[in-house]
Amino acid sequence: MTTDFSTLPLTPEMLANLESLDYRKMTPIQAAALPSLLQGRDLIAQAKTGSGKTAAFGIGLLDRLNVAQYRIQALVLCPTRELADQVGKEIRRLARCMPNIKLVSLCGGQPFGPQVGSLEHSAHIAVGTPGRILKHLQKGTLDLRHIETLVLDEADRMLDMGFCDEIATIIDHTPIGRQTLLFSATYPDAIEGMSGRFQRDPVVVTVDATHSDRHIKQHFYEVQKGQRVNTVAALLAQHRPESTVVFCNTRQQCQEVADKLQQRGFEALSLHGDLDQRERNQVLVMFANKSCPILVATDVAARGLDIKDLQAVINFELSRDPEVHIHRIGRTGRAGKKGVALSLFIASEACRVNALEEYLACSIAVETLKTPEIEAGFKLRSPMVTFCIDGGRKDKVRPGDILGALTGEGGIPGNKVGKIDIFDRIAYVAIDRTIRKKALKQLSEGKIKGRRFKVRRLIPSA
Numbered sequence: 001m002t003t004d005f006s007t008l009p010l011t012p013e014m015l016a017n018l019e020s021l022d023y024r025k026m027t028p029i030q031a032a033a034l035p036s037l038l039q040g041r042d043l044i045a046q047a048k049t050g051s052g053k054t055a056a057f058g059i060g061l062l063d064r065l066n067v068a069q070y071r072i073q074a075l076v077l078c079p080t081r082e083l084a085d086q087v088g089k090e091i092r093r094l095a096r097c098m099p100n101i102k103l104v105s106l107c108g109g110q111p112f113g114p115q116v117g118s119l120e121h122s123a124h125i126a127v128g129t130p131g132r133i134l135k136h137l138q139k140g141t142l143d144l145r146h147i148e149t150l151v152l153d154e155a156d157r158m159l160d161m162g163f164c165d166e167i168a169t170i171i172d173h174t175p176i177g178r179q180t181l182l183f184s185a186t187y188p189d190a191i192e193g194m195s196g197r198f199q200r201d202p203v204v205v206t207v208d209a210t211h212s213d214r215h216i217k218q219h220f221y222e223v224q225k226g227q228r229v230n231t232v233a234a235l236l237a238q239h240r241p242e243s244t245v246v247f248c249n250t251r252q253q254c255q256e257v258a259d260k261l262q263q264r265g266f267e268a269l270s271l272h273g274d275l276d277q278r279e280r281n282q283v284l285v286m287f288a289n290k291s292c293p294i295l296v297a298t299d300v301a302a303r304g305l306d307i308k309d310l311q312a313v314i315n316f317e318l319s320r321d322p323e324v325h326i327h328r329i330g331r332t333g334r335a336g337k338k339g340v341a342l343s344l345f346i347a348s349e350a351c352r353v354n355a356l357e358e359y360l361a362c363s364i365a366v367e368t369l370k371t372p373e374i375e376a377g378f379k380l381r382s383p384m385v386t387f388c389i390d391g392g393r394k395d396k397v398r399p400g401d402i403l404g405a406l407t408g409e410g411g412i413p414g415n416k417v418g419k420i421d422i423f424d425r426i427a428y429v430a431i432d433r434t435i436r437k438k439a440l441k442q443l444s445e446g447k448i449k450g451r452r453f454k455v456r457r458l459i460p461s462a
């Protein structure tokens, strides 16, 4: 397969722009998808972050735009705001060669008004999350009748997150003759169902799953039976990553590993199917806002986990399935960042290493960690702590109110306040560990929205 962009029917401006972006050759997904995509075909592609999929659909949708017409002609649906931001940035870079292209970002968690403003001024491309796009449709502030290209990015994650109905309603507002591009890292039946429902004779593209691990350094350690936890602790002490997911194969294992890491001075939380929704939210919030550096999770529980820069993935036990392994380690080393994947196995599991070697068509060097000892009194602590406020969306508490309460009148500097997460009846705010006492005082003695709410600190405990 040829991999030169110049073999594609693209404008000279676009080709020059790709060169200026230092995109010298097409990535495998681009080489496989772009020729049909530029012919207007529907496409279903198995591709992950890091594969160059954004440029694949970005080049495609830009090619179909009529710049002279200021109306939304391309819509990209993404599961999260973070992904939508990344996609928006990449499309803007690709559109540098086309003057006056306007792209609007329509994501939840952002003020509604300015989005309406941008839409009123007209735009060519909209990128956003399903909930917010539906809200614009319901309020009549978004018109999708001129959509030429519809992209469903990370469709499996959108389904996992329960966006199925929203997506169907949004698609109902688009014309039948549109081009529909569906990207998904996995192929559960639901994705096939989605394709059958919304696509016409799609071209199917699958690329080598290993392509996305180019920023990931993998290490494999053979350990003695019963030495796994010690080895994980030693590796964590050695690498000191700010955020790590330790994957286990069972729920019981998760709890046990998190407990044992806690006992050894590591802040760790476990995420598994036995948690209720509130507990699950709490764990995810603390991990994402940097109040807990280690998350011990099963594969199922880690679905929908949305962490941008995971520095390390540890496989407490190697998965039997190479696909699962690739999926696990694909959570680190994203968006050009470096990541490490550390995998443990005992002698009787060596066949799993062999299976991986076969799958990846490469040989794996096995290492041994000499003394998995860590110094007495070692602690791995997060840079932030989380406060939980007994008021949420239904109490009309907004992020700005919490920020205001913290920073107002002799309060703490805004740059010491981290992520704020608001749920129906509860809110969480991350605060720099060094000023946690002052922040707690400020929050519990002051008022939020003119009211006093109960505030307490959450301690990561497995």
Ligand code: AMP
Binding pocket: 022, 023, 024, 025, 026, 027, 030, 048, 049, 050, 051, 052, 053, 054, 055, 090, 335, 336
């Ligand atoms: P994505 O899979 O869309 O998240 O893209 C991963 C990274 O690859 C992004 O930083 C892109 O800017 C970059 N990229 C995409 N296509 C190419 C290409 N043909 N050559 C070099 N880098 C690329």
